[in-house]
Amino acid sequence: MQCPRCDMPLVTAKYESVEVDMCEQCWGFWLDSGELQQVLTEQALTFSAEESDLVLGARSAWDSGPEEPAACPRCSRTMQRLSYNESVHIVIDRCAEHGIWLDTGEIKKIQAIAEKSKDIHRMLLAKLGI
Ligand SMILES: [Zn+2]
Numbered sequence: 001m002q003c004p005r006c007d008m009p010l011v012t013a014k015y016e017s018v019e020v021d022m023c024e025q026c027w028g029f030w031l032d033s034g035e036l037q038q039v040l041t042e043q044a045l046t047f048s049a050e051e052s053d054l055v056l057g058a059r060s061a062w063d064s065g066p067e068e069p070a071a072c073p074r075c076s077r078t079m080q081r082l083s084y085n086e087s088v089h090i091v092i093d094r095c096a097e098h099g100i101w102l103d104t105g106e107i108k109k110i111q112a113i114a115e116k117s118k119d120i121h122r123m124l125l126a127k128l129g130i
């Protein structure tokens, strides 16, 4: 598979003990259907309240992320854009069949949100259909 942002081959990496595909150039992550849930439920890496605020507060660098939807690295179709959370700007590119693409930093923000509120976490997973 190739990175939908920079066409570099994705490499297999471990994130929170889950195997994901990662781009070493832009630090984006590809997660096959179901893998995000695994990452979020593993919670091997936990944040303190202060760390969560830091992660969520450091949004300026990530807000300048790509505006264009990515193409699915498995089927090349343009992915659907979903807002993961309205209060924190995270946009996820999702292929209904294959999985989701997370641009740089997004996986950490999602994890911080998930750890802050189990209710938000459940609601978001349902919304994403994973
Ligand atoms: Zn890339």
Ligand SMILES: [Zn+2]
Binding pocket: 072, 073, 074, 075, 076, 077, 095, 096, 097, 098, 099
């Ligand atoms: Zn696809």
